[in-house]
Amino acid sequence: MWVLALGGVFLVTTQACILCQLSARDLSGRLAHVCSQVEAKWKDCGASWNFPAFALDEVSMNRVIEKTHRVLRVMEIKGSFSSLPLYQLWLQKIKLPQYTREALCAPACRSHDLREARILLLSVLIAALLLGILSLVVESNYFKPKEDL
Secondary structure (H helix, E strand, O other), X not given: OHHHHHHHHHHHHOEEOHHHOOHHHOHHHHHHHHHHHOOOOOOOOOHHHOEEOOOXXXXXXXXXHHXXXXXXXXXXXXXXXXXXXXXXXXXXXXXXXXXXXXXXXXXXXXXXXXXXXXXXXXXXXXXXXHHHHHHHHHHHHHOOOOOOO
């Protein structure tokens, strides 16, 4: 628990350019270009893409990068960047915290994984109980006292 608290303090104090991770998509350059076009409506466009450093694993990081690439691609094709602030807000308030929870949370604390673990444990318990009953029946028949003596 103290490791999570220490990690949380460290994460709060750092900033990260999550979208700079994949240079093949050039997201940081594309975002700078888009921000220059929407500067009149959204003054802090460039600064708003530096999120507090979230604890993202590589799969989650790639999801965010690919999603952002697709959103930017659609906006570039349409030539309309008015929904960029909404996407940035959704990413910062919903998706990144969700991915962080998934990365920091052990599988047992996720509700669906806990349900699956309970079902598996119950199945093993029932199988052991049935094997115990079967063993009792077989042994009671095998060790039946002989009345012929």
